Amino acid sequence: MGLPEELGDGMTAPGVTMTDGRDGAPWSPAPSVPAPREMLAALLWRLYAFGRWRLLAFAVLAAAGAVAEGAGLVLLLPLLRAFGLAGQADGTDGLGLAAVLVLYVLLVVGGAVVVRQRMVVGARLRQAFIDDQRVGLHRAVLGLDWAAFQCLRASDLTQALTADTGRTGLAIDMVATLVTTAVTMAAALVVAASLSPWLVAAALALGLAAGLLSRTLSRRSASLGQAQVRTGRETQGALADTLAGLRLVKGLRAEAARADRFEELLAEQARLALAFQRDVATRMVVHRGLAAAGIALGLGVAVRGFGLAPSAAVVFLLAFARLLQTGLRSDQSWRTLVNMLPAFDSVDRLRRWCAAHAEPAEALAVSATPAPRLGRDLVLEGLSFHHPGAARPALDGVDARLPAGTTTAVVGPSGAGKSTLADILLGLLVPTAGVVRVDGAPLTAADRVAWRASVGYVPQDAFLFHDTIRANLLMARPDADEAALWHVLEQAAVANVVRALPQGLDHVVGDRGGRLSGGERQRLALARALLGRPALLVLDEPTSALDGANQALVLETLANLRGGLTIVIVTHREEALGGADQIIRLEAGRRVE
Numbered sequence: 389m390g391l392p393e394e395l396g397d398g399m400t401a402p403g404v405t406m407t408d409g410r411d412g413a414p415w416s417p418a419p420s421v422p423a424p425r426e427m428l429a430a431l432l433w434r435l436y437a438f439g440r441w442r443l444l445a446f447a448v449l450a451a452a453g454a455v456a457e458g459a460g461l462v463l464l465l466p467l468l469r470a471f472g473l474a475g476q477a478d479g480t481d482g483l484g485l486a487a488v489l490v491l492y493v494l495l496v497v498g499g500a501v502v503v504r505q506r507m508v509v510g511a512r513l514r515q516a517f518i519d520d521q522r523v524g525l526h527r528a529v530l531g532l533d534w535a536a537f538q539c540l541r542a543s544d545l546t547q548a549l550t551a552d553t554g555r556t557g558l559a560i561d562m563v564a565t566l567v568t569t570a571v572t573m574a575a576a577l578v579v580a581a582s583l584s585p586w587l588v589a590a591a592l593a594l595g596l597a598a599g600l601l602s603r604t605l606s607r608r609s610a611s612l613g614q615a616q617v618r619t620g621r622e623t624q625g626a627l628a629d630t631l632a633g634l635r636l637v638k639g640l641r642a643e644a645a646r647a648d649r650f651e652e653l654l655a656e657q658a659r660l661a662l663a664f665q666r667d668v669a670t671r672m673v674v675h676r677g678l679a680a681a682g683i684a685l686g687l688g689v690a691v692r693g694f695g696l697a698p699s700a701a702v703v704f705l706l707a708f709a710r711l712l713q714t715g716l717r718s719d720q721s722w723r724t725l726v727n728m729l730p731a732f733d734s735v736d737r738l739r740r741w742c743a744a745h746a747e748p749a750e751a752l753a754v755s756a757t758p759a760p761r762l763g764r765d766l767v768l769e770g771l772s773f774h775h776p777g778a779a780r781p782a783l784d785g786v787d788a789r790l791p792a793g794t795t796t797a798v799v800g801p802s803g804a805g806k807s808t809l810a811d812i813l814l815g816l817l818v819p820t821a822g823v824v825r826v827d828g829a830p831l832t833a834a835d836r837v838a839w840r841a842s843v844g845y846v847p848q849d850a851f852l853f854h855d856t857i858r859a860n861l862l863m864a865r866p867d868a869d870e871a872a873l874w875h876v877l878e879q880a881a882v883a884n885v886v887r888a889l890p891q892g893l894d895h896v897v898g899d900r901g902g903r904l905s906g907g908e909r910q911r912l913a914l915a916r917a918l919l920g921r922p923a924l925l926v927l928d929e930p931t932s933a934l935d936g937a938n939q940a941l942v943l944e945t946l947a948n949l950r951g952g953l954t955i956v957i958v959t960h961r962e963e964a965l966g967g968a969d970q971i972i973r974l975e976a977g978r979r980v981e
């Protein structure tokens with residue numbers, strides 16, 4: 389079976405390698421599989437940083453459980469002797485049968501209670517940690533710089549926030565199992581060593597050899613794990629694309645092709661998961677065979693050659709069987725852990741990348757910075773912007789002055805930089821050169837976010853959340869009353885549409901607003917923008933989805949708003965130019981009028 393590295397080129401997710409908006413450093417979820425030990429060190433460090441006391445509590449409980457178990461095994465000696473199974477006395481017996489039995493039961497029950505506690509503490513630690521990972525990544529995504537965000541694929545984020553963090557949880561379970569088994573094994577070793585140090589030494593040598601053997605296979609489990617993360621991401625991406633573009637898929641009669649692609653990816657996932665399970669199962673057989681042979685040989689030599697007492701031999705066998713069982717389990721846990729680690733690595737990498745591309749922290753403290761007032765004018769000085777990875781700048785030294793209360797139309801052919809200019813006015817993109825001045829003061833990184841609260845925006849592809857019309861509108865101003873909602877709906881020429889819906893304002897608009905027409909969505913987006921009582925209203929092709937009558941209504945609304953509001957309207961439509969006080973004509977990023 390081919391190693392994951394040998395997966396065909398077709399398996400490489402498009403768009404996973406990207407260029408950073410500021411320093412040009414590419415981001416890749418996993419350029420190559422890091423060494424398992426490095427990923428584990430990173431996970432342990434994160435766990436430690438997240439909850440060192442909980443981690444400590446877990447380790448203490450694991451140790452206590454193992455000690456109880458070891459003591460139970462040691463007690464077997466006097467127990468066997470009491471039953472007359474022991475050979476010569478070895479000077480430890482002073483306890484009666486009843487006392488030994490009671491002690492034994494107490495130890496087992498006590499040990500079980502400790503184990504229960506350990507399981508609960510472990511589960512709590514795991515759940516809290518993965519939730520922390522999710523919350524951290526989610527917040528990091530929300531705080532991302534806009535240009536950097538555009539370099540990410542949304543489905544990659546979904547995958548990271550769900551499946552990959554889930555796999556991280558499994559990795560933590562495995563770390564917990566490994567810690568427990570290590571302590572249990574140490575206890576069993578002590579018991580065994582007290583009976584026959586030579587046998588224990590031989591067993592340790594055997595274990596060491598098995599450990600060395602498994603090093604190469606660890607790498608393989610890690611690359612399989614990484615391929616699983618990658619295939620999972622591609623599956624999620626393919627699914628998201630199919631669902632978002634289902635209308636197109638049906639129109640193009642591409643259902644079969646989409647189904648094939650999804651099933652191909654699922655089959656690949658199954659193949660990788662099976663390959664991993666097969667590895668684990670095969671190694672289990674080999675390990676068991678080797679260990680059984682080792683025990684048989686060692687025990688034979690010990691009883692015949694060194695005259696080990698039969699009672700000691702039985703206890704030894706029990707201790708050794710326990711050792712073997714835990715040894716096997718820890719090998720499986722290690723393999724599973726190594727298989728899960730790439731998922732943690734991928735999430736962690738993404739989170740660090742997001743943190744490195746965050747908007748300035750002070751910018752996010754919206755309440756701390758008052759929004760700059762727009763009373764006089766908005767001035768653009770030598771504005772340039774270069775999209776990450778683009779061949780040429782989208783904007784190149786644009787100058788303009790937008791007096792407050794006037795309407796400016798931005799026109800130009802497709803790709804001229806109109807939407808890029810709108811994004812800069814919104815405070816979403818930071819110009820690569822030049823400055824935006826609000827009443828003379830340059831818009832700094834710190835007040836860019838606050839500035840957004842003063843800007844109403846109607847995007848080129850109007851987006852509505854899967855919620856009611858009311859909820860969608862209230863996002864702009866949560867304390868707006870019913871009258872204010874109807875007022876902006878009237879202004880945006882969509883009140884009649886809402887009134888005609890059986891549920892009215894409580895109509896659920898569907899995914900991305902899909903249960904409404906494009907023009908209705910656009911007008912609702914305008915109503916939402918107006919509800920926010922903006923100082924600046926930016927509209928990107930606000931009438932592109934409207935018929936003549938509705939376009940006239942919206943343009944009339946904009947004309948009525950003139951004087952009270954500074955408006956920037958990006959448009960291809962000549963009809964929209966009539967109401968404009970000035971026109972900014974862009975061509976290939978430069979202002980030509």
Ligand SMILES: Nc1ncnc2c1ncn2[C@@H]1O[C@H](COP(=O)(O)OP(=O)(O)OP(=O)(O)O)[C@@H](O)[C@H]1O
Nearest residue numbers: 538775776778782801802803804805806807808809
């Ligand atoms: N996220 C991006 N990454 C890379 N290049 C981009 C990105 N967004 C836009 N561009 C490029 O920047 C240029 C300007 O794009 P912009 O969206 O501003 O054009 P536009 O004038 O709004 O066009 P249209 O009229 O088609 O909407 C185009 O060449 C476009 O390909």
Ligand SMILES: [Mg+2]
Nearest residue numbers: 806807808848
């Ligand atoms: Mg555009």
